[in-house]
Amino acid sequence: MSTVELSGVSHAYGRTQALRDVSLTVAPGEVVAVTGPSGCGKSTLLLLAAGVLRAQSGRVVLTGTDLAGADEAARARIRRRSVGIVLQFGQLVPDLPVLDNVALPLLLEGHAPREARAAAAGWLDRVGLDVPPTTLPSELSGGQAQLAAAARALVTGPLLVLADEPTASLDTATGRQLLDLLVTSTTAAGGSVVLVSHDNAVAARADREVRLRAGSVVHEVALS
Amino acid sequence: MTELHLALLAGAPRHGYDIKHEHDAWFPDSRPLAFGQVYATLARLQRDGLAQVVETRTDGGPERTVYALTEEGERRLRAWLAEPAAAAGSGADEIVRKTIAALHTGIDVRGFVSRQRASHLRRMRELQRNPPGAGAAEQLVREHVIAHLDADLRWLELATELLPSSGQQQPLRTATERNNP
Numbered sequence: 001m002s003t004v005e006l007s008g009v010s011h012a013y014g015r016t017q018a019l020r021d022v023s024l025t026v027a028p029g030e031v032v033a034v035t036g037p038s039g040c041g042k043s044t045l046l047l048l049a050a051g052v053l054r055a056q057s058g059r060v061v062l063t064g065t066d067l068a069g070a071d072e073a074a075r076a077r078i079r080r081r082s083v084g085i086v087l088q089f090g091q092l093v094p095d096l097p098v099l100d101n102v103a104l105p106l107l108l109e110g111h112a113p114r115e116a117r118a119a120a121a122g123w124l125d126r127v128g129l130d131v132p133p134t135t136l137p138s139e140l141s142g143g144q145a146q147l148a149a150a151a152r153a154l155v156t157g158p159l160l161v162l163a164d165e166p167t168a169s170l171d172t173a174t175g176r177q178l179l180d181l182l183v184t185s186t187t188a189a190g191g192s193v194v195l196v197s198h199d200n201a202v203a204a205r206a207d208r209e210v211r212l213r214a215g216s217v218v219h220e221v222a223l224s
Numbered sequence: 225m226t227e228l229h230l231a232l233l234a235g236a237p238r239h240g241y242d243i244k245h246e247h248d249a250w251f252p253d254s255r256p257l258a259f260g261q262v263y264a265t266l267a268r269l270q271r272d273g274l275a276q277v278v279e280t281r282t283d284g285g286p287e288r289t290v291y292a293l294t295e296e297g298e299r300r301l302r303a304w305l306a307e308p309a310a311a312a313g314s315g316a317d318e319i320v321r322k323t324i325a326a327l328h329t330g331i332d333v334r335g336f337v338s339r340q341r342a343s344h345l346r347r348m349r350e351l352q353r354n355p356p357g358a359g360a361a362e363q364l365v366r367e368h369v370i371a372h373l374d375a376d377l378r379w380l381e382l383a384t385e386l387l388p389s390s391g392q393q394q395p396l397r398t399a400t401e402r403n404n405p
Contacts, residue, residue: 037381037385176352200344200345200348200373200374200377200378201348201352201370201374203345204345204346204348204349204352205349205352206349209341209342209345211341213384218384219338219341219342221338221341221342221345223342223345223346223349224349
């Protein structure tokens with residue numbers, strides 16, 4: 001079973017066609033880079049794969065579930081259990097301390113708070129974010145917020161990690177370390193990673209590159 | 225440079241003087257091609273059956289020998305453009321030569337850029353998976369290679385943005401068309 005499978009997916013924002021008839025299958029353990037210039041549809045593809053956006057046409061099957069037949073609550077549940085998302089600016093919950101932000105996916109799944117926070121603290125340590133656990137997102141730099149978002153994405157041991165420009169706010173060395181962690185910790189457990197980026201060093205971490213231009217796939221090559 | 229001369233002959237039969245000027249127009253920011261090199265290369269191409277003399281013109285001035293690509297020459301040119309350049313620092317000039325030659329001759333330039341990109345990304349991936357030694361010198365050498373690969377990749381992205389769409393590009397003329405302009 002593929003981790004995620006998009007078949008003939010199209011999506012428009014009003015009159016702007018963001019994606020046209022795009023198909024992408026990601027196998028368990030596979031790392032795929034989605035690249036292309038700004039506005040080519042990379043982020044839309046990621047949000048569709050995560051079930052955050054609903055495909056206007058075509059089909060998205062996420063860890064075996066056809067998202068067309070799933071309501072918002074069901075999609076949120078699949079996302080929480082199986083998907084870790086890292087967005088460009090972290091997108092942390094502003095009122096929650098960083099430790100609770102990272103523990104949140106586990107808390108929502110009903111894990112005991114103590115256990116969830118211990119796991120969160122472990123991941124904050126692994127991503128290298130050394131701040132007091134009570135720090136609020138507004139007190140973090142852009143790079144720190146991105147590290148916290150990565151810890152939050154990995155805390156559930158997801159089958160699929162979707163990362164949109166995961167290293168954009170980080171210096172080169174920290175970016176490489178984070179990328180290593182996202183890829184190795186996910187694939188070691190048989191999970192898959194989709195990296196959306198215009199950074200060649202990020203694309204070069206993937207097993208396969210899918211390049212988009214104006215909403216369509218223009219090139220797809222195996223790198224491994 | 226042999227294959228680049230084949231690309232310069234691909235549009236139409238030319239004499240040495242024309243080839244030099246065509247080359248300098250293709251690469252206006254590079255060192256101009258020396259006449260001596262052009263004539264030496266043309267003689268070698270003829271010897272190897274990659275180009276042939278089709279005409280001797282005088283046009284009121286000095287006698288000029290006009291060369292045209294042979295079918296073997298065209299095969300060689302296509303084979304050159306089918307292969308990405310070495311994904312190392314020294315391959316940089318060759319990438320520019322191949323991309324510009326593909327653009328001018330109309331031989332599958334999108335395919336070339338795509339293969340070159342894949343070749344560079346594979347090399348970058350290989351380097352990322354094999355960390356350099358711990359010393360500052362080893363790391364600097366490695367970073368230099370990665371920075372150059374990245375610069376080439378960015379240039380290839382620009383090429384992709386500026387390329388004519390496949391329908392707009394002129395196909396390469398056949399040997400018969402080329403030799404009877």
